[in-house]
Amino acid sequence: MSDRDAAFAEYFAARSGAMRGTAFLLCGDWHRAEDLVQTAFTKLYTHWNRVARHEALDPYVRQVLIRTYIDDGRRGWWRRERPQETPLDRAGPAVSADDRLMLMRALAEVPPRQRAVLVLRYWEDMSVEAAAAVLSCSPGTVKSQAARGLETLRTLMSQPVTAE
Amino acid sequence: MSNAPNEESTVNENDLREAMRASLTITPPPPMASAAAVAAGRRAVRRRTTLAGAGAAAVLVAVTALAVNPGLRLVAGGDGGGAPWAGPGVPSAYPTPSDAGDNTKPVWPTDGDGKPQEDATARSGERYEQGKKLLAEILAVVPGGWSTPTGETADKIPLRSHQAAVEGDNSGKTWGYLAGAAVAKDGGTGRLLAEVHTKDNGLPAEPCALARKFWDLGGACEVVMVGTAKVGVVQAAGGDQGIDQWAAYRHSDGVVVYLAQSRTVSNGEANPEPLTELPLTVPQLAALAADARFHLT
Numbered sequence: 001m002s003d004r005d006a007a008f009a010e011y012f013a014a015r016s017g018a019m020r021g022t023a024f025l026l027c028g029d030w031h032r033a034e035d036l037v038q039t040a041f042t043k044l045y046t047h048w049n050r051v052a053r054h055e056a057l058d059p060y061v062r063q064v065l066i067r068t069y070i071d072d073g074r075r076g077w078w079r080r081e082r083p084q085e086t087p088l089d090r091a092g093p094a095v096s097a098d099d100r101l102m103l104m105r106a107l108a109e110v111p112p113r114q115r116a117v118l119v120l121r122y123w124e125d126m127s128v129e130a131a132a133a134v135l136s137c138s139p140g141t142v143k144s145q146a147a148r149g150l151e152t153l154r155t156l157m158s159q160p161v162t163a164e
Numbered sequence: 165m166s167n168a169p170n171e172e173s174t175v176n177e178n179d180l181r182e183a184m185r186a187s188l189t190i191t192p193p194p195p196m197a198s199a200a201a202v203a204a205g206r207r208a209v210r211r212r213t214t215l216a217g218a219g220a221a222a223v224l225v226a227v228t229a230l231a232v233n234p235g236l237r238l239v240a241g242g243d244g245g246g247a248p249w250a251g252p253g254v255p256s257a258y259p260t261p262s263d264a265g266d267n268t269k270p271v272w273p274t275d276g277d278g279k280p281q282e283d284a285t286a287r288s289g290e291r292y293e294q295g296k297k298l299l300a301e302i303l304a305v306v307p308g309g310w311s312t313p314t315g316e317t318a319d320k321i322p323l324r325s326h327q328a329a330v331e332g333d334n335s336g337k338t339w340g341y342l343a344g345a346a347v348a349k350d351g352g353t354g355r356l357l358a359e360v361h362t363k364d365n366g367l368p369a370e371p372c373a374l375a376r377k378f379w380d381l382g383g384a385c386e387v388v389m390v391g392t393a394k395v396g397v398v399q400a401a402g403g404d405q406g407i408d409q410w411a412a413y414r415h416s417d418g419v420v421v422y423l424a425q426s427r428t429v430s431n432g433e434a435n436p437e438p439l440t441e442l443p444l445t446v447p448q449l450a451a452l453a454a455d456a457r458f459h460l461t
Contacts, residue, residue, distance in 0.1 A: 017195055038196075038201065042204045046209055100187065122177045122181050123181065138379040138406060139379050140379045144342065150175070153175050153180065
């Protein structure tokens with residue numbers, strides 16, 4: 001194994017899990033998440049010497065992953081769940097497992113760019129400026145998209161949702 | 165958080181964090197294999213090498229053809245080969261996903277309903293109304309001959325919006341108001357935006373330094389006099405910034421007003437046809453930035 005392969009494999013072993021988690025939150029499907037991660041890391045491999053020299057591996061992979069996801073525009077399995085008139089049983093205490101499941105289903109209904117902002121801001125804990133750099137937009141857009149994304153979630157969470 | 169059907173949800177960013185964290189612990193698949201990733205990388209490199217070789221051969225054929233037949237013209241092409249991370253502004257490191265719990269939950273000011281805000285944005289009350297007022301002021305200064313469409317773009321970005329968000333230490337001492345409205349003329353649609361920061365905002369006093377702080381966008385700045393007031397006006401440097409021109413003015417009490425205009429209606433990807441001309445001239449833009457109507461506290 002070459003030096004590049006060894007360093008790449010080490011980085012992949014260390015970070016592919018976290019990247020796959022981010023990808024899963026974006027697309028809602030583990031298989032699709034692994035496809036996104038594979039695409040991002042393959043691109044990293046082809047640019048390894050340039051990227052590794054700049055010590056910007058995580059931002060590079062994350063940016064490829066996010067852009068691939070947005071460009072693709074596909075929706076995951078949550079997308080198959082649609083609001084219906086028959087409500088689920090009322091949940092018990094705050095933030096129950098049902099609440100969380102409903103929230104993740106609602107997240108899948110949020111438009112892709114807003115969803116990317118929500119994941120970057122509230123899962124990756126990125127600053128507004130860092131998220132703006134990843135998404136190639138202004139910090140103001142990140143702020144407004146995050147606010148709208150949360151508002152969309154609130155609206156969706158106020159609707160009855162059941163599986164088809 | 166409540167998920168009871170037909171009740172208004174109060175989901176906030178901490179609920180979302182918790183749901184995301186929980187969803188990742190439910191039957192995650194086994195780790196991905198490094199060896200497979202390396203193999204995929206190698207295949208990609210081989211494909212690139214092969215394509216580059218084919219490209220070089222094509223260039224050789226073209227050059228030969230040109231030498232044989234000077235009447236042929238070559239057309240430049242290619243993707244430039246730049247990696248997407250190469251642009252400015254990408255930090256060298258980001259934090260790993262947070263595993264912090266509710267003990268990091270920030271304390272927000274009291275909202276209009278007497279309860280703490282769910283996040284930085286006010287949803288009712290005095291501050292919310294100031295954001296709403298800002299939108300009304302924008303609509304009031306749209307020049308004659310322009311229409312102000314409503315609704316949203318194809319990717320669900322509203323054509324009108326307003327927001328009031330606490331800034332600084334989140335104590336409620338400093339607020340930012342942002343509003344935007346679509347403006348249309350001759351088949352094109354763009355927008356006017358206003359952003360106001362209340363006093364003690366920490367923004368610079370010098371007009372161009374102040375103007376350049378707007379969304380950290382770059383561009384050429386000039387100081388425009390409005391009576392005795394000095395207003396910084398910036399023309400965007402171009403690229404994919406979404407905002408074409410903006411003016412910045414700091415009132416004597418420290419309140420800062422930004423007025424901006426854009427040929428596009430949003431930063432999204434599904435915009436209607438953009439404007440061919442901006443709605444306001446530079447003197448008009450500067451005058452509005454210094455106008456008392458946009459001075460909000």
